[in-house]
Amino acid sequence: MINGKSLAISDLLGKWYDQNRRLLPWRESTDPYIIWVSEIILQQTRVAQGLDYFNRFICRFPNVVSLAAADEDEVLKYWEGLGYYSRARNMHAAAKEMMDRFDGVFPSRYEDVLSLKGIGEYTAAAIVSFAWNKPYPVVDGNVYRVLARLFAEETPIDNLKGKKLFYALAAELMNSRYPAHHNQAMMELGALQCVPRNPDCGICPLKDHCVAFALGKVDLYPVKQSLKKSRNRYLHYFYIIHHGKLLLSRREKQDIWKGLYEFPNIETKEQMDFENLQSTTDFQRMFDDTGRLDIIPELSNVKHVLTHQVLFATFYKIQIERMNEALQHYLQIIPENIDLYAFPRLIHIYLDKLKGNLPD
Ligand code: SF4
Structure with a gap:
């Protein structure tokens, strides 16, 4: 349930976002296909590197129909150098699935989006929130970090208990009148302001609400359970x-x-x-x-x-x-x-x- 503190945080966040957000091509669009491509590219790739790939990919495959009709080899060629190639293979498979199940039209129900190959809860929430303004919290790595610090939350972010808890926190903070704007603001705050190392908390719009900042323990959050051995x-x-x-x-x-x-x-x-x-x-x-x-x-x-x-x-x-x-x-x-x-x-x-x- 939204309480006064959540509304105050969301309000500060929204104002900060309006003044600081980066102008990115996918942000100006409510086309779910465009949002999907950008989210998949940005899952493991920095914006600066992903931008060129995004532009080339959208130019060659501007919609579900063109992507579904392409050869897998060509799709992979457009992904070459981005890494995590299963992302491209899954997108190609999901586009074909949309042709079969939804006549080539991107579905708008969260459950339908989630059922497509390669689309997890995070990406499904981003698509329905940004394209149709539906109140699903989007919790990416940046949002985990902001939430963990804001609430000085000790639960590790990389286990099931942590994932559920952080999703609930994000849902509680969600401004259901402006879900898309709110989600994008949270993600952007994590990307630009609440950065992994040495964030400049003195200029953060949320500093008066941030427990980790008040405790002087910003560097201790988020907590991670384990680092998998390489x-x-x-x-x-x-x-x-x-x-x-x-x-x-x-x-x-x-x-x-x-x-x-x-x-x-x-x-x-x-x-x-x-x-x-x-x-x-x-x-x-x-x-x-x-x-x-x-x-x-x-x-x-x-x-x-x-x-x-x-x-x-x-x-x-x-x-x-x-x-x-x-x-x-x-x-x-x-x-x-x-x-x-x-x-x-x-x-x-x-x-x-x-x-x-x-x-x-
Ligand atoms: S005050 Fe610092 S730690 Fe807290 S949300 Fe802002 S940047 Fe992150």
């Missing part, structure tokens, strides 16, 4: 040329980068130099009966950090005399056509070197 992976990529053709494959496994392209590669449990690598069964199977190998080590130990994984990659350029059974399963492309394929950023580091953009 694991190291060691990848050895082979840029294999055979009769002028380059070998590629599409990642199909339930692993990172599903649907993107890469070079033939071997993963080892620990770091391995070439001498040891070539004595592994995987290497021998891959290059068995391929004739004389012309091998040039090109980049070694390239570190690439993902959520919960740290990759260490080494790249070799290899010329082979003939194909064998193992390599026959790979795509053979003309190297000049490489830009037609979507690659993870790690592979682009090597491609940039090949194009002469990186020093040795």
Whole structure:
């Protein structure tokens, strides 16, 4: 239930937002498709990086119909470099689902939006709140931080109990007369003012209501239960040329980068130099009966950090005399056509070197 304090906070928040909000293309729209695309892009991406992707994506796929009709490869190409590629695959699947279930029209019921692939409670709330002004609280990472500090809430934000509690707090603060405006103001306050490190609380519109600020304990919130351990992976990529053709494959496994392209590669449990690598069964199977190998080590130990994984990659350029059974399963492309394929950023580091953009 909305009490006096909630109304005062929401009022201060709304005034601050009107004066400080960033002008972003998706903010000026109530089109649920536009809001959906922007929210999915911004889930794991900073606004500065996401803006260009958003503009290009909307230009090529301006609505549900155009996205549903596209090839997955093309959708991934437009997502290339953004990471978390399941977001793009899920959007593509959800657009097709909307064609089948809703005649290509974006549904307006919260439950229908939530039922679409890749749309969780947060995104569904953002879509129905921003597009139709429905009173669903939007609780993203920024909002968790604002709420945790505002109420000096000790419950960790990353477990089920915390999620329920913070949702209830957000619902209590919600100004049901202006849900879209209120939600956007909360998110923007977290993004611009109540930042993770050293927020300038002296100029915050909510400072008189903020318990963490009053206690001098802003840095202690939000509380997190655990940090998942990260694991190291060691990848050895082979840029294999055979009769002028380059070998590629599409990642199909339930692993990172599903649907993107890469070079033939071997993963080892620990770091391995070439001498040891070539004595592994995987290497021998891959290059068995391929004739004389012309091998040039090109980049070694390239570190690439993902959520919960740290990759260490080494790249070799290899010329082979003939194909064998193992390599026959790979795509053979003309190297000049490489830009037609979507690659993870790690592979682009090597491609940039090949194009002469990186020093040795
Ligand atoms: S006073 Fe500081 S900690 Fe509290 S909401 Fe404002 S910026 Fe965040």
